[in-house]
Amino acid sequence: MFLAADEPWQERAACKSPQSLALFFPPVHAERKAEKLAREAAAKAICARCLVAKACLEYALEIEEPHGIWGGLTEQERKALIGRRAG
Numbered sequence: 876m877f878l879a880a881d882e883p884w885q886e887r888a889a890c891k892s893p894q895s896l897a898l899f900f901p902p903v904h905a906e907r908k909a910e911k912l913a914r915e916a917a918a919k920a921i922c923a924r925c926l927v928a929k930a931c932l933e934y935a936l937e938i939e940e941p942h943g944i945w946g947g948l949t950e951q952e953r954k955a956l957i958g959r960r961a962g
C-alpha cells in the first residue's frame with residue numbers, strides 16, 4: 876500500500892461510508908448475540924479488504940479505544956492483544 880506521509884490513514888479507510896457505523900459499533904438498543912455476531916462478521920469482512928487495517932489497529936491499541944471494531948478486532952480481541960503484547 877502506498878500512503879503519503881502527510882495523508883491520514885483514515886482517508887483510505889474501507890469503512891468511510893456513513894452506513895458503516897451501524898456495523899462497526901453496537902446499536903443503542905439491546906443486541907441479541909446472533910445479531911451481534913452477524914454485525915461483527917460483516918464489519919470484519921470490510922476490515923479484511925481494508926488497505927489501512929494495520930494503521931487502524933495500531934491507532935485503536937494506542938488510544939485504548941473501548942468501543943467498536945477497529946483493524947478487524949473487537950474490543951475484547953484488542954484487550955487480549957494488548958495483554959499478550961504486555962507479556
Ligand code: SF4
Nearest residue numbers: 888890922925928931
Ligand atoms: S481496518 Fe476496518 S475499522 Fe479500520 S479503517 Fe479499515 S475498515 Fe475501518
